[in-house]
Amino acid sequence: MVQPLVLPFIHAEWFETPAVVVHRPTLDRNIARMAALAADAKVALRPHVKAHKTVEIARRQRMAGTQGITVAKLGEAEVFAEAGFRDITVAYPVISAVKRDRLAALAARARVTTVADDLEQVDLLARMAEERAVTVGLWLKVDTGLYRCGIPTAEEDRAAAVVSRILLWEKRWREEPGGGVYFAGLLTHAGHAYGAESKEEVEAIAESEGEQLAALKKALQMRGLPTPALSAGSTPTAARVSKVPGISEIRPGNYVFNDRTQVRLGVANPEDCSLRVVARVVSRPTPDRCVIDAGSKTLALDQGAHGSSGLEGFGVVCGKEGLRVTRLSEEHGVIERPNSRVELPRVGQVVELIPNHACPVVNLTRRLGVVGEAGWEGWWSVDAQGRVE
Amino acid sequence: MVQPLVLPFIHAEWFETPAVVVHRPTLDRNIARMAALAADAKVALRPHVKAHKTVEIARRQRMAGTQGITVAKLGEAEVFAEAGFRDITVAYPVISAVKRDRLAALAARARVTTVADDLEQVDLLARMAEERAVTVGLWLKVDTGLYRCGIPTAEEDRAAAVVSRILLWEKRWREEPGGGVYFAGLLTHAGHAYGAESKEEVEAIAESEGEQLAALKKALQMRGLPTPALSAGSTPTAARVSKVPGISEIRPGNYVFNDRTQVRLGVANPEDCSLRVVARVVSRPTPDRCVIDAGSKTLALDQGAHGSSGLEGFGVVCGKEGLRVTRLSEEHGVIERPNSRVELPRVGQVVELIPNHACPVVNLTRRLGVVGEAGWEGWWSVDAQGRVE
CATH class of the missing domain: 3.20.20.10 (Alanine racemase)
Incomplete structure (x- = not known):
């Protein structure tokens, strides 16, 4: 069972959903591991920052030992150059x-x-x-x-x-x-x-x-x-x-977060997935269906990366084995239970998801919530969000 | 053959791609038609502005005759209230x-x-x-x-x-x-x-x-x-x-733009599709494949709306019958030609696409280029872009 990393630290009634949240200790561990891997292999590490688009995360990568950064678009390069890269x-x-x-x-x-x-x-x-x-x-x-x-x-x-x-x-x-x-x-x-x-x-x-x-x-x-x-x-x-x-x-690039795709590929474990989406149940019209406020505008429609389609559904519901995110429209995610013994969450409850592909999820949000060992730490701006030109 | 509406009016070398562009005369015609339809049927028209998230477009709808607006999220409501709705x-x-x-x-x-x-x-x-x-x-x-x-x-x-x-x-x-x-x-x-x-x-x-x-x-x-x-x-x-x-x-909501999905459903013709994506060919590694700079971060992965999947590929290449957008990764779109007699565009050329689903395309861009009868008219801000909370 995949454990929630974020939910224990938030006050559901007053937490704005949907939100994209990073578990910082897991992020830092991912960053350190890749830096160690590169050092051991004696290769330079030039992380692709399009995965996170976030200056604060690139700084953490640099602290851990990198040799420059990689970007996909000039708009991203300009943002990071402005930030001193x-x-x-x-x-x-x-x-x-x-x-x-x-x-x-x-x-x-x-x-x-x-x-x-x-x-x-x-x-x-x-x-x-x-x-x-x-x-x-x-x-x-x-x-x-x-x-x-x-x-x-x-x-x-x-x-x-x-x-x-x-x-x-x-x-x-x-x-x-x-x-x-x-x-x-x-x-x-x-x-x-x-x-x-x-x-x-x-x-x-x-x-x-x-x-x-x-x-x-x-x-x-x-x-x-x-x-x-x-x-x-x-x-x-x-x-x-x-x-x-x-x-x-x-x-x-993706290693700072990992996601359901990396887990599917055997590259990461669910507990290595530092990026989580927190969503709220907004309707439960039948005993077998509930609807959350994270749709394709938050979770993205990817069922892999590079157009691959190795995954079923649209994310893992942490701590709720057996629930499936079966459909997404823009602002709605439909959660169903193929096994009737699994209990669906109630209206108002928040759930934590691991997305299929972390990179587009980050591209869809202006900010990342940050949770540390002791709780909520604030927000990081996704500085190069949407800089596709 | 679907005609390009935007390409005749831009200078390709100096046009920033990828770009999401509205053909304003077509937009205005779509707006007028729906207003007339509602007036004829004696029903109120309360357009869903999540389709465009753009104050300027909502103002045009209001001028044509509407009774308030519909939004999906409070963040959108706040933006439009601020703008006087x-x-x-x-x-x-x-x-x-x-x-x-x-x-x-x-x-x-x-x-x-x-x-x-x-x-x-x-x-x-x-x-x-x-x-x-x-x-x-x-x-x-x-x-x-x-x-x-x-x-x-x-x-x-x-x-x-x-x-x-x-x-x-x-x-x-x-x-x-x-x-x-x-x-x-x-x-x-x-x-x-x-x-x-x-x-x-x-x-x-x-x-x-x-x-x-x-x-x-x-x-x-x-x-x-x-x-x-x-x-x-x-x-x-x-x-x-x-x-x-x-x-x-x-x-x-969608009627202001229409898209490949509405065409598939028989609701609109291709010439009613006012929203176009302009992208550039950035590589042509083989005679049968070229790559454009619009990927899933611009065109979105939708193959319909509400998770429906009635469409093949990821958009129509205007004026280039026979070309297919077969794959998208985040920043790359792959165009192929199933029929070898169709000529692929060269590196540096721009192409104009009708997206599968206009709404998520607009949600991915900060601004809409505007083209009128006489040429380029400037940019409209997508004011409620990404206001999912």
Whole structure:
């Protein structure tokens, strides 16, 4: 049975629901574990802050030992740069004039790297860097099986062509003073691990993720193209991929919270899930159905990550084994009991849920409640919430 | 072929994507049509503003002729009250002391009605109204087949018991000066219409929605319990239900935008869809796949409304028949072409999409771009975005 971490510390009648709440001791333990894992494996830890979008959490990660942060969007990068983060990987293609402009402004005040997977993009970014007299590191984005962005690692010719182009611009930058781009290395995200059926499958994907990078690095070396670094590793794959020789850094994000998906994958236990949704029963129209005030605008409709759909329903009701969140509309969650011996909560009672996917839940809320060992500690602002542009 | 409404008016290189944009002439036409429909049927139009959460749009609805607004959450009600709306139905159970407190504050500055579906809740709201010297109208929330909140209309004894209790409190309020509650009528939301397979099925649900209300009203009258009003009607069911004798008001929301779900239900044509998502192609790693910068944090994962799943994929790519949005992760949308003769857009190009469900898309953005007949008109703030509490 999954224990509630938050409910013991709140006064239900006066607690505003729905609320997204972090159990800070669990969060800190998750942060420390990943930092230790990276230190043991001698890889850099560059956490993906899109998982939490919260400056306070990124500070805690930094205290535990990190080497910069990863973001998905420039809007996120700008928020964290403003908060004093000075080493940022924008792990997302920067396309369009307006975004190159913003990247240049960011690079003027922080060490910035970003990704590229085609020649034209490399040229546009390099010219921007020269014109604006800023320096930007470029990772070759490679695809290790997610089939989303990036050049498949098996397509060595295509990869070599883009890397050669980056190195050409890098040579120019090294020879002339001013701005330019340099080759940062190979970067991948094996998000297909989220669709795995078992812990063993996750491990196999992680191993393949690392070995594909190492093999491509070797192939590039054979062509005289040196690869400075290999960046890989999400929350499910970080532990295994960090042991593959040659891997330089890992970029997990979700691990600060964990969620029902990580539990399903065998990567975390329910008690490692630091993010909880507190919702109130607002109606109990029949003995077999109650309705809570957390719907898809709070819990999100994800049944996995990356569009995977390994989970049934929309969250775990802590301390209430046997209850199922069977349906969500925007402001309503329907809880049913497949087993009639399980008692449904009454109208007015609060319940605590572990969401399927923590990241979109945080993106839907402006603030995170914080509970510590001794009780309520206040609110953290989700500083980069909704900064999708 | 669905035509783009927004793309002709933007400069792609300098347009920030992803962006949620409203085609104002289409929006205004949708608003006028529903107002005319309500006027013709001689029912009040009390639009559900949770669909757009935008004060500017509610003002346009008011100009076209409405009788107050409907909201789902107190947070939304507070935003619209602040903007000068003085007749508000909170069509959501108000449970907990903290929310009753906020309801009282709201009722002190606007005409407020809300819903109840159990005796204890009626007593709590009535005592709050007396103590705080405010007046609140109470609708009996009834269930016409959505199986979410509300007393099923067939359970006349239960309905009569709650209505009797409301009328008891109303009597006391009428006899003594000060605050109290009164019976507003019967209210339902036939959201199961969103799961219908055909226009005919939608019509049948709409008819049943209205007739169930009328039948329950009659049953209550037989017990000496007068029902002042009958409130029903969502975007798909409004036209039909407003013709059922006795229906007093309709509460559609989505109609201002329409979306792929309304098109699927036969309620709107693609050219009636005023809400569009503009996204950019950020990668085209293979000839059969491109990736856009609108993922689930922009387009939302809905494949219908109310958890229905009648749609394939995650949106219509306007002007590009044959392309499919096959997968969404948080910041990436994957577009594929099942038919190899269809050309995929290139990196840097922008595409315009009609989302599956407009309401969550608007909830995910802080602002709506506005395009008029002559081009770009600026931004509207989504004032009540994320006000789920």
